[in-house]
Amino acid sequence: MKSKVLIARRKAGNALFVGFCWITAAIALAALAAILFSLFKDGLGGMNLQIFTMDTPAPGSPGGLRNAIVGSILMCALAMLIAVVIGVLAGTWLAEYAGDSAYGKVVRFVNDVLLSAPSILVGLAIYQMLVAPFHGFSGLAGSVALALLAAPVVTRTTEDVLKLQPSALREAGVALGSPLASTVRRILWRSARTGILTGGLLAFARISGETAPLLFTALNNQFFSLNMTKPMANLPSVIFNGGLSAYDDLRKLAWAGALLIAVAVLGVNIIARTLTRENRQS
Amino acid sequence: MTLTIDRTEAGQTPVAKGKPRGGALDPFFEALCLASATVLLAALCWVLVSLLIGGWPAFHKFGVNFLFIRSWNPVTEVYGAAGPIVDTLITAFLALAISLPIAFGIAVFLVEFCPPVLRRPIGTAVELLAGIPSIVYGMWGLFVLAPWFALHIQLPLLTLAKPGSLLDKMTSGIPNGANILTASIILAIMVLPFIAAVLRDLMMTVPAQVRESAYGLGSSTMEVITKVSLPYIKRSAVGAVMLGLGRALGETMAVTFIIGNSHAFPKNLFDSGSTIASTIANEFNEATTDMHTSALIALGLVLFLITFAVLAMARALLGQQKVV
Numbered sequence: 001m002k003s004k005v006l007i008a009r010r011k012a013g014n015a016l017f018v019g020f021c022w023i024t025a026a027i028a029l030a031a032l033a034a035i036l037f038s039l040f041k042d043g044l045g046g047m048n049l050q051i052f053t054m055d056t057p058a059p060g061s062p063g064g065l066r067n068a069i070v071g072s073i074l075m076c077a078l079a080m081l082i083a084v085v086i087g088v089l090a091g092t093w094l095a096e097y098a099g100d101s102a103y104g105k106v107v108r109f110v111n112d113v114l115l116s117a118p119s120i121l122v123g124l125a126i127y128q129m130l131v132a133p134f135h136g137f138s139g140l141a142g143s144v145a146l147a148l149l150a151a152p153v154v155t156r157t158t159e160d161v162l163k164l165q166p167s168a169l170r171e172a173g174v175a176l177g178s179p180l181a182s183t184v185r186r187i188l189w190r191s192a193r194t195g196i197l198t199g200g201l202l203a204f205a206r207i208s209g210e211t212a213p214l215l216f217t218a219l220n221n222q223f224f225s226l227n228m229t230k231p232m233a234n235l236p237s238v239i240f241n242g243g244l245s246a247y248d249d250l251r252k253l254a255w256a257g258a259l260l261i262a263v264a265v266l267g268v269n270i271i272a273r274t275l276t277r278e279n280r281q282s
Numbered sequence: 283m284t285l286t287i288d289r290t291e292a293g294q295t296p297v298a299k300g301k302p303r304g305g306a307l308d309p310f311f312e313a314l315c316l317a318s319a320t321v322l323l324a325a326l327c328w329v330l331v332s333l334l335i336g337g338w339p340a341f342h343k344f345g346v347n348f349l350f351i352r353s354w355n356p357v358t359e360v361y362g363a364a365g366p367i368v369d370t371l372i373t374a375f376l377a378l379a380i381s382l383p384i385a386f387g388i389a390v391f392l393v394e395f396c397p398p399v400l401r402r403p404i405g406t407a408v409e410l411l412a413g414i415p416s417i418v419y420g421m422w423g424l425f426v427l428a429p430w431f432a433l434h435i436q437l438p439l440l441t442l443a444k445p446g447s448l449l450d451k452m453t454s455g456i457p458n459g460a461n462i463l464t465a466s467i468i469l470a471i472m473v474l475p476f477i478a479a480v481l482r483d484l485m486m487t488v489p490a491q492v493r494e495s496a497y498g499l500g501s502s503t504m505e506v507i508t509k510v511s512l513p514y515i516k517r518s519a520v521g522a523v524m525l526g527l528g529r530a531l532g533e534t535m536a537v538t539f540i541i542g543n544s545h546a547f548p549k550n551l552f553d554s555g556s557t558i559a560s561t562i563a564n565e566f567n568e569a570t571t572d573m574h575t576s577a578l579i580a581l582g583l584v585l586f587l588i589t590f591a592v593l594a595m596a597r598a599l600l601g602q603q604k605v606v
Contacts, residue, residue, distance in 0.1 A: 014502035018395060024387025025396075028478065029404065031471050032411050035422045042425070086318045093315030107319045110326045113593050116525055117329065117586070118532020120559045124566070124582045125329040128336055148325055155322065181311035202413070209415015212534035212559065216566055236417055240535060243421050251425075258418045265413050273406070 043259025046252035051260075055224050056238055059247040065257055067224040067233040072261075074226070075139055075218060075234060076208055079146035083207075084200055086147075087154025088189075091199075094155065095162035096184055108159075114152040122148050123213030131217055139225075139232030142218025149210060150203035157199025161192040201272040205265045211236035235261055330586065337580030339573060348580060354545040354561070356570075361577035363584050365547045369555035370585065372462060372548070373537065374530040377469035382523060385474050389481035393511075394503055405482065412475035420539035423468035428459030428540055431467075436552065455552035460542035463551040468536050473526040480522040484515040524592060531589050534559035558585040 050064040057063020090107070098104025122145050130141035165188050173183030189196065220237040221230070235257045242254030340361060341348060351362020392405050436457040443450035455461050488511045496510045512519070542554020543564055556564070558581050569575040 010502050010505070014504045017502075017504035017507075020383075021387040021391040021395060024384040025391035025404075028384050028388045028474055029407070032407070032475065034426070035414075035419065035471070036411075038422055038426050039418060086321050089315045089318035090322055093312070093319045097312055097315060098319070107323055109593075110323050113590060114322060114326055116528025116532070116589055116593055117326070118528075118534065118559055118589060120532065120534045120562055121329055121333065121582050121586050124336070124562065124579060125332045127566075128332040128579075129328065151322065151325075155319075179305040179308050181308045184311070205413035205415075209417055211415075211417050212563055215563055219567070236415070236535075239417050239421065240538075243417075243424060243539065254421065258415075258421050262414050262418050265415065266410055269410050269413055 039255075039259055039262055042252075042255040043262075046254075046256035047259065051253075051256055056222055056233065056253070057249070058222075059245070059250055063249075063253070065235065065238060065253060065260070067221060068235045068238045068257065069260070070224070070226070071139065071218070071221065071233040072208070072235040074228065075143045075146060075214075075232060076204065078140075078143040078228070079150055079207055080200065080204055082143070082147035083150035083154055083203055087151045087199070087203070088158050088196060090151070091155040091158025091196075092162060092184060092189075094159040096180070096188070111152050111155050114148070115156060118212075119145075119149055119210055120212035120215075123216045126213065127216040136229075137217060137219035137231040139218050139228040139230065142214050142232060142234065143228070145213035145217045146207040146210060149213065150207045153203035153206060154196075154199045157202065158192070158196050161195025161199070162188055164195070165191055198272055201268055204268060208265055208268075209236055209261045211240050215240075330583075333579055333583040333586055337576055337583045339576040340580035343573065348577075349584070352547045354577075356565075356574050359571065359573050361573070361580075363558070363581055365545055366556055366558040366561050366581060367584060367588075369462060369541070369548055370531060370557040370559070370588070372551075373466045373469055373541070373557055374527060376463075376466035376551075377473060377530045378523070378527050380466065380470035381474040381477060381526070384470075385477035385481055385526075388474075388478045389485055390507055392478075392482050393485045394507070408475045408482070409479045412479045414475075416472055416533055417535040417539075419468055419472045420536035423464060423536060423540040424460075427468065428464055430459070431464050432457045432459035439552075452550050453552045454550065456542070456554060458542075460540055460554050461552050462541060462548055462555045465537050465541040465555075465557075466551075468540055469530045469533055472533065472536055473529050476529065477522055477526045480525075481515075481519060484518050484522065485511050488514045524595075527592055528589050531592065532559055532585060534563050538563045558582070 050062060052064060052066055052069070054062065054064035055067040056065065090111070094104060094108055094111075098107065126141050126145040126148065130144060131137055169187050169191055170183060173180075173187045178186070214234055214237055218234055218237070219231040220241065221233040223233070225232060239254045239257045239261075242250040242257070245251065245254075344351065344361065348361070349363050349367065351360065352364045353360055353362055354365060355361070388408065392401060392408070396404060436453070436455070436459065439449070439453045440457055443453055485507075492514065493506055493510060496506045501509070537557050538560040541556055541560055543556045543560060544554040545556060545561075546553075548555045562578050562582055565574070566578050569578060
C-alpha cells in the first residue's frame with residue numbers, strides 16, 4: 001500500500017519534471033526563433049548590392065557597409081593570428097608542461113578570469129596602452145583588444161582538448177624516440193586538431209561581433225581605409241551607432257549589418273561542424 | 283591516425299642511446315610555450331594596473347564614498363558608483379535566475395526526451411545561437427522586445443495600478459520598455475543558449491552505463507537526472523553557470539541598447555537604469571573632463587573586482603571537489 005503511494009508520487013513528480021523540460025524547451029526555442037525571425041526579416045529588408053559596394057553614408061543619402069566589412073575582416077584576421085599563436089602555445093604549456101606547478105595554477109586562473117573578463121574593460125586597458133599614449137584611435141589597437149579576448153578561448157580549448165588525448169599517444173611518441181616538442185607538434189596537435197580548430201572558431205565567433213572594446217580602440221571611420229594605424233570602420237560600431245540613431249536608413253543599415261555578422265558567424269560554425277564530421281568519418 | 287611498423291626493420295635496428303634526435307629544440311619550444319602563457323598573465327595584470335592608474339584621481343577625490351554616492355553628475359563633477367553597481371548586479375542575477383531553469387530544462391529535454399529526429403537540429407540550433415553576437419540580441423531588444431513590453435505589459439499595468447499602491451510603486455516607470463527588467467530578459471535570452479549548450483554537452487559526458495544502471499534499478503527520469511547525472515557533472519556545471527554569470531555581469535552592448543541609460547538610483551525593476559558597462563560605453567568617448575574619464579575608469583575597476591570576486595568564489599566552490 002505504502003509502496004503504491006510512493007510509486008504514484010514518484011510518477012507524478014516525474015511527469016511534472018518531464019512537462020517542465022518540454023515547456024522550457026518550447027519557451028527557449030520560441031524566443032530564439034523570434035530573434036532569428038526579426039533578424040532575417042529586417043536584415044533582408046535592408047540588404048541590397050549597395051551594401052557591398054558603397055561606404056557608410058550620412059543620414060539621408062544612399063550608402064552601404066563596404067568600409068565596415070573590410071575593416072572588420074582586417075581587424076578580426078589580425079586578432080585571430082595573434083590569438084591562435086599565443087593561445088595554442090599557452091594551452092600547450094598548461095596541458096603538457098605546467099602540471100601541478102604553482103605558476104601553472106596561476107596562469108590557469110588568470111586565463112579563467114580573462115575568459116569572463118568583461119570585454120569593455122579589455123577595451124579600456126588597450127585604450128590606455130595603445131590609444132592614449134599615441135593620441136589616436138587605430139585599427140591596430142582594435143585588433144590587439146580583440147586578440148586579448150580571443151586568446152583565452154583558444155588557450156582553454158587547447159588545454160582541454162590536449163588533456164583529453166590518451167597518454168598512450170604521448171608514450172607512443174616517446175617510444176618512437178621523438179623529442180617531446182615533436183611529440184607535441186606532430187602527434188598531439190594533430191590528434192587534437194579538430195578540437196583546437198573548434199576553439200579557434202569559437203574565439204572568432206566571440207570577437208567578430210564584439211563591439212564594446214572597439215568603441216575606445218578602433219573607434220569608427222566614415223570612410224574606406226586600409227590603414228591599421230588610423231581609426232577603422234567596423235561592422236559592430238556601425239550597427240551600434242545606426243541602431244541608436246533616429247534615422248530610418250541608418251537603422252536599416254544596422255539591421256543589414258547585424259544579419260551579415262550573424263550569417264558570417266553561423267557560416268563559420270557550420271563549416272567547423274562539417275570539418276569535424278568529415279574528420280570523424282575518415 | 284595510422285601507424286605502420288616495418289617489423290623486420292624494427293627488429294634489426296639497434297636502439298639509439300642518449301637524447302633523441304632534434305631534442306635540442308625541446309627547451310626552446312617549452313620556453314616559447316611558457317612565454318605565451320606569461321603573456322596572458324601580463325595582459326591581466328595590465329588590465330588591473332591600467333584601471334588602477336586611470337581610476338586613481340576619482341578614488342583620490344571621492345575615497346570609499348565613490349561606491350556609495352548615489353549621484354552621477356558630470357555637471358557638478360560628483361560621481362558615485364552606487365546606481366550602476368546595483369543595476370549591474372540586479373540585471374545579471376535576474377538574468378541568471380530566468381535563464382538557468384530554462385537552460386537546464388532544454389538540456390535535459392535534448393538529452394532525455396527529444397524525439398531522435400529533432401535532437402540534432404534543435405541541438406545544433408541552440409549551439410549556433412550561442413555564437414550570435416550580443417549586439418544582435420541588443421537590436422532585437424530595442425526594436426522588438428521593448429515596444430512589445432511597453433504596449434502589452436507596462437501600459438496595462440499603468441492603468442491597473444492605483445497611484446500610491448504597492449503595485450504602482452513596483453511598476454512605475456517611463457512606459458517605453460527600456461528598463462531594468464527588459465534588460466535582464468535580453469541578458470537571459472543571450473546567455474541561455476550558452477548555458478544550455480554547455481549543460482547538454484556535460485550531460486552527454488555521463489557514461490551510458492551509469493545512467494542505464496540507474497534506470498535498471500527502476501529510477502524515473504527525474505531521479506536519474508537529479509541523483510545521477512547532476513552529481514556527476516556538478517563541478518563543471520557550476521563552472522558553466524559562473525561563466526554565464528560573468529558574461530551577464532560584463533555584457534555591454536545588449537544592455538546599453540535597452541536599459542534606458544538613466545543615472546538615477548533605480549526605484550524598481552520597471553525603472554530605467556544603467557549598468558557599469560553601459561555607462562562606460564555611453565560616456566567614455568564623450569567625457570570632457572579628466573575627472574569624468576577617471577570616474578568611468580574607476581567604474582571599470584569596480585566591475586573588474588566584481589567579476590573577479592565571482593570567479594574566485596566559483597573557484598572556491600570548485601576546489602573542494604575533484605571530479606571530472
